[in-house]
Amino acid sequence: MYKASFDNELLNDWCDFCEGKKEFDSCHFSTLLMETLLEGYTPKFDVFIKEITKYFDSSVYENIKYVFSDEKVSQGGVKDWVINDLIEKRKIIEHVEDSSQLKKVIDSPQFLFVKDRSELYEARETDNNTILYEEVGDFVIANIDNDKRLFALKEVLYNIASDSDLVNAFLSGLIKSNADLSNYLDIYKNGCDYAVDDEKILIYEFEPID
Template identity: 30%
Template sequence: MGNLLSDWCAFCKGESGFDKSHFLGLLKAHNSNEDLRTIFGYFPFAENLMGRAASVIESARSEGSLYLLPKIEADQYTLVRLGGEWLKTQEKICEALGVSEITEICRSAEVLFVDQQRLESALEQNIPHYWLFDEVGDAIRASKISDSDQIYALFESLYGLAADYYLAWYIAQPLFAFDIDLESYYRFWRAGGKCALTENGFLVST
């Protein structure tokens, strides 16, 4: 058993204390089925969590990157279709949160395939993409099944897989009560998709 996994077990048993950032690389270093079973075994819904994490890890690669990247880069038509499904999910999320302004933006947005430069330029602006992210993050944090240090550390390690909060939330979904289905985001990410919700459209790229 590697040192980081040993630290995790001691931390979850209350035998040692660590800052949650200590476990940022836990799932990148220990992602065999046996390790995942150990890591998630300290939480409810362990099999569900393990299955989600294993699915993400199996659909990704890590060569040449600090974080997991999708193995597949789908064609633009596939990305537009999957991006549209994720956009509809975001509209439902906005309705559940009661944020009418962003709901209307989602409802009227056209899905547009753009090059990486245009996407990155949009993401440098203060756009609805970030407004919705903040709303979702607040709702999830407020509805976690526990505020224990172990839950916080687990969320940190899930973020550490791909530096992607939505993907982390997809895996951790059994651990919070906010009714959100992030399966469409996972399918979009798995196809190599990146996106930006702007006031003038929903931009997708690779």
């Protein structure tokens, strides 16, 4: 069994960086959360993530704990969470050129549930999903680009699950916008994912191997 690894020396650097005592490039912290969840949401991980996020709004810590701990999931189903997520992200793409077809799919959603991730990956290559992914990503970056600590936190959190949508959801409470990106937390916590292709919304549901 793999054991979780916690780099307390790097954590000390992180605290010094956030407190303005030392300067580091954000890439210095790229491995801060790697391998820390190998044993699940343990008390040791909880202490570690509290230390990392204590310089920011408490919603960041609470979002991480919700996703990876045994906290009860929100009511509703994956279609509800996906629709809610897309409604919020539609606010970001409202005035984006070439987004008319994407907005049509969001406004009149047709769903396809898939069990094969390759179908999801194919949908992610379509124009609609590319526009959605890039515009939301650019929007988040624009909101945090002037805060070096927040920008570094985004890079640190990416190494929990290598999922940009999840990181954006973690940071939702810190983004100055009327678009709430936190609906993706429920999607991820329940082992689901989605993509928007040219005509419909594909929803992937993870099925554990017996």
